[in-house]
Amino acid sequence: MSRFLFVVPPLAGHVNAAGAVARALLARGHDVAWVGPESALRRLLGDGVTVYPTGMRPYGGQRDRGARALRSLWEGFVLPFARFTRPAVARAVAAYRPDVVAVDQHALAGALVATAAGLPWASLAPQSMELTEPLRALPRVDAWIRANLAAMWCEAGLPAEEYVDPRFSPHLVLGFTTPALTGPAPFPPHYALVGPALDHDRPDEPDFPWAALDPRRRLVLVTMGTLAEDVARDFYPRLVAALAPLGDRVQAVIAAAPHTVPDPPPHVLVVPRAPVLELLPRVGAVICHAGLNTVCEALAYGIPLVMAPIKHDQPVTAAQVVAAGAGVRVRFGRSRPAELRAALTEVLDSPPYRAAAARVAESFAAAGGAAAAAIHLERLATS
Incomplete structure (x- = not known):
């Protein structure tokens, strides 16, 4: 049996995919725990899961469109969420002692903490852009994101000369799509496109007429x-x-x-x-x-x-x-x-x-x- 720690943002689309994978791991006899805002994760995953809480704080709104929307997403949520949750993720890794950390691409603290701890980690890619087109169409936004990621790497006490983009694990990147949709993009060998992770046992399903x-x-x-x-x-x-x-x-x-x-x-x-x-x-x-x-x-x-x-x-x-x-x-x-x-x-x-x-x-x-x-x-x- 292995131990897997999932680090995810409190967003339904991200948690649902990760939750389906986690339940598949549980069915194979493994142990699973989560790091994130506890109330959001329990609402989406159910009360029976192990959650190491990070707390939650207000984040910037998402009214912008186009290139401004992408920058505001990172500036208003992704980067501050990573900085705010990194201490809690580090405590969770120390307490749970996972064999692998599974990190959503918008929960970067997991990648930073796993790297610092010398643990293998996998990227979960729940969106298309950074899996198939790493912002080539928006070079200024791309450069800004990359500069902030490099700064965050150093803030975490990691050596600058060993920098790895925390969106893309060097061990395993899981994409919830297939080449039938992405097209024939040349993915590296450690990328696995597994298709959507669907699970009909979602605990938070609403009533319906x-x-x-x-x-x-x-x-x-x-x-x-x-x-x-x-x-x-x-x-x-x-x-x-x-x-x-x-x-x-x-x-x-x-x-x-x-x-x-x-x-x-x-x-x-x-x-x-x-x-x-x-x-x-x-x-x-x-x-x-x-x-x-x-x-x-x-x-x-x-x-x-x-x-x-x-x-x-x-x-x-x-x-x-x-x-x-x-x-x-x-x-x-x-x-x-x-x-x-x-x-x-x-x-x-x-x-x-x-x-x-x-x-x-x-x-x-x-x-x-x-x-x-x-x-x-x-x-x-x-x-």
């Missing part, structure tokens, strides 16, 4: 991510206007705060949160922000997408889906109702989109998902 679903209509799921409420307020009215004339053939479920979706027609159901994995077998199309978790969950079920990317890695992921033939990209800020409606009917009615989504789904199944990720971590622990 299943009786309200109409089997005579094509079901469309709309989810713009957990952090998009402020910036999506203008998008939802345009989307509702796009859906309004489709009531004879489409039923939509929008996962959003009800006050952000004004006056939905009867065939549009608005819920604060949706049990996505339970809904997907019934869904004909997904409208989303092109977050990698949502995209891969949909494609794992062979469901085509309409994507309105907002920021961060989402344009990269949307471009990958379009290149794979499994979806359509629309403009988040400027698409009018007619354009949104045309995109939705195109993916619903054109068989090539579903066929392409099915090909990606086959690649995901072959890659192995959470079970394959657990095997790679197991090998790292015994190497």
Whole structure:
């Protein structure tokens, strides 16, 4: 039996993927513990997990778009989260004595502490941009991030001449996608693309009004991510206007705060949160922000997408889906109702989109998902 310590940020998409891998490790007889904000992790993982708490502090908002959004993500969250949690991560490593530390790319303290302790560590890459395109399109932001990472390395007392980018483990990088989506990028040998890590036993799944679903209509799921409420307020009215004339053939479920979706027609159901994995077998199309978790969950079920990317890695992921033939990209800020409606009917009615989504789904199944990720971590622990 080996001991694995997961270091993750308190973000559902990141924790859900890591949680699926952790449960696969537990099923193989290993021991697992977590480092992070305790209340958030227990809500997402359940009360039965071992959590070494880091505490939580306010972080900067995420209203920016484009290059400014990426820099604000790092400046307002990723870097201060790493500095704030590093002492707690060090205490957890000393107390738990793991064989391997599994580190989300946005929880950099895990990489710094594991390196200082001489422990093997694996990077968990829950997004597209830094796995496949390390910010080449934004050289100034890339240079700024790299300079801050190098400074943080030295702040942790690590020798400058031994610097390793803490986003990318030299031992193992786990990507929750496959080349069917990323394209034929030349990944190093220690990169393992295992496909999405899905687990239907998520403890935090919400209640849902299943009786309200109409089997005579094509079901469309709309989810713009957990952090998009402020910036999506203008998008939802345009989307509702796009859906309004489709009531004879489409039923939509929008996962959003009800006050952000004004006056939905009867065939549009608005819920604060949706049990996505339970809904997907019934869904004909997904409208989303092109977050990698949502995209891969949909494609794992062979469901085509309409994507309105907002920021961060989402344009990269949307471009990958379009290149794979499994979806359509629309403009988040400027698409009018007619354009949104045309995109939705195109993916619903054109068989090539579903066929392409099915090909990606086959690649995901072959890659192995959470079970394959657990095997790679197991090998790292015994190497």
